[in-house]
Amino acid sequence: MRYSQLFTKTSKSAPHDAESINARLLEQAGFVRQEMAGVYSWLPLGLRVLRKVENIIREEMNALGAQEILMPALQPKENWLQTGRWDSVDVLFKVPSQTKKEYALGPSAEEIVTPLVQQFVKSYKDLPTSVYQIHWKYRDELRAKSGVMRGREFEMKDLYSFHTAQEDLDAFYVKVTETYLRVYTRCGVDAKVVQASGGVFSEKFSHEFHVETPAGEDRLLMCSSCTFAQNIEVATVKEGDPCSQCGGKIRLTKGVEVGNIYDCGKKYSDAFNFDVSFEDGTQGRVLTGCYGIGVTRLVGAIVEASHDDRGMIWPKSVAPFHVHLISLGSKDAEVAKCVQSAAQELYESLSANGVEVLWDEREGVSAGEKFADADLIGVPLRLVVSEKTLKEDSVELKMRTGQEMRLVKIQDVEREINNF
């Protein structure tokens, strides 16, 4: 994409009300726009990142054998009364209608998915099964802060599984745990499994997935040596204790929750009397698991975990572009034209070969300004074409993560990019 085609612009100054690093950088770079507290528009650069994160999650859910569906955000009140959550979920938006009915605006979809799957699943032969969606959710948060990490409207991947036997649910739960860790690794962040309470979503235990960052809203107790980790809300240890698993030292830290998984047992199948015929001919109640990944929140967590004082640093897998190509001007109009034309050739040849290139082809914008924009936007690889580089038939290559700049012959650029 040509930079000048973007309708967004970067901003030199931080938004006055940015309460977190992710909000400040995402807004300054024009990835998102805050429409009100906890509610964002996703602009072209931000949407590209969001779609890449969605697709990584989608691939991993499909690999689990889960089937993608889409359930409504506007949900019948009756379903929420049936689980008791119409009154117990304090962040539930309740929407009045001119039909005199009231609707729930879904913070999750257990109330929809349970009767939905129940309609089709009648026998143990239909189980286990699992379905998921990637869709927008709503929570009437009293305080929405932390940028895109705690929204009133946010995108979530929610997966639901249905089983006849506890061992089967347990095995799926473990598979989901592994899948989630793979999702985070693929998105370029290091997430840890943390023991947590069930909350209003479960009657049993749960696990959360946290990215360690000072911006995290949760306090965690983690072993310094092994994978033991507990949310302070359910912690059985305290800072400085020896780890019960390995004897290592327990430390207190902060994390942002980017996923959670619940063994819901019969909580939802009881609410909807969801029985199936078992192999022995009896009718038995179904067991369910619920598994969430905060998609928009994960984008925020990636920024919190990967930035410096000049801007964001996107992992390649979720970067809005692979390459940020900059062509610099010159006082000599003839030279400037040569530079633009060499850059255009490179842009077109890379694009034709599937490399996603953002080409800053703006004229009358200083080198300093272009470099600052590139650092803020945080595309992993920067290429500069200028009078100086062209004298060497080269472009200047720099990784966003490093300081080193080096000249690469134009004919070698593509190979260099493919190697990285």
Add this chain to the structure above:
Amino acid sequence: MRYSQLFTKTSKSAPHDAESINARLLEQAGFVRQEMAGVYSWLPLGLRVLRKVENIIREEMNALGAQEILMPALQPKENWLQTGRWDSVDVLFKVPSQTKKEYALGPSAEEIVTPLVQQFVKSYKDLPTSVYQIHWKYRDELRAKSGVMRGREFEMKDLYSFHTAQEDLDAFYVKVTETYLRVYTRCGVDAKVVQASGGVFSEKFSHEFHVETPAGEDRLLMCSSCTFAQNIEVATVKEGDPCSQCGGKIRLTKGVEVGNIYDCGKKYSDAFNFDVSFEDGTQGRVLTGCYGIGVTRLVGAIVEASHDDRGMIWPKSVAPFHVHLISLGSKDAEVAKCVQSAAQELYESLSANGVEVLWDEREGVSAGEKFADADLIGVPLRLVVSEKTLKEDSVELKMRTGQEMRLVKIQDVEREINNF
């Protein structure tokens, strides 16, 4: 996909409350599930169709040069007060919050997109520009009927354009009209441009795009010979009149509106004081156009326009699968095994070559039941592997639109499919 992996099942009987053909067929075939009046879940088969329609629209919007973004459904009341639509739009859901604020649940996004674009667009040099989103919308309809064609929650593609000069807006408006007609053609339906009133979205005129069907909620006056067409709400002619353009006969018919485009003039830029610096140095007000396609509604319209008494008939471009492969059982277990194994080989070879195949590999299900399911689901091409066809090293090929069945040698199947 293997049929038995689908968690949905077809139903022999129509849902008792299906008020339209699209609702009946989509629900019976397990494409969607009605959660309440006007609110549907999209199940695996339905979601595949929806994604294909979305992608056709996305490609055409990108070809227009429009940039994709995502704006929130939950919108600040202040923005709606500023345009006066907080009080004038009777289908606006107003969502109370425990923060004591009220939010709008967007039926469209003029109130968000105008200040959003205004933030970045300061000069005539930044114009024209256009942005779009494909996202869910909400309307508090008093009566939601017509299946997925009039929803309280529905998916819409909304495009917004911004200009400094009327000629420029006019030219873009014409380009959008052509693009819309191409979208409908690519989706396999014939839509007509119809003159309509501005309604609450515009202060000027508008055009609608209608698919002619007895299920349509709008009454239209159309010329039998040329493209002249008016919504009865603004009609200057009546049934039987001669057409003012060609002298042909005006007929009365029904249509379902699958798109609309508005020249909004300064309606929204006035509300938000959206000015830019013009080329002559003065400040001038921006002109806007708003253009919508009802995505979920378009899926319903395709079903209304393309079905028979046995089920749906999907155009190839939006069909959930290209091929519905059926393997039939046999009383002879050895033969049945041969048939399954030949079908599996065909399934795997077609899938590996990018053909989207739904393979009904269920055992213990009669041929009649499998054929009925195939007709209901409406995949354009049916292939049957059976004892009889294998004796000829063949499969039986039938188009969903026709009656003719013919044997095709197994090694020729792929070529036949590519030709179709």
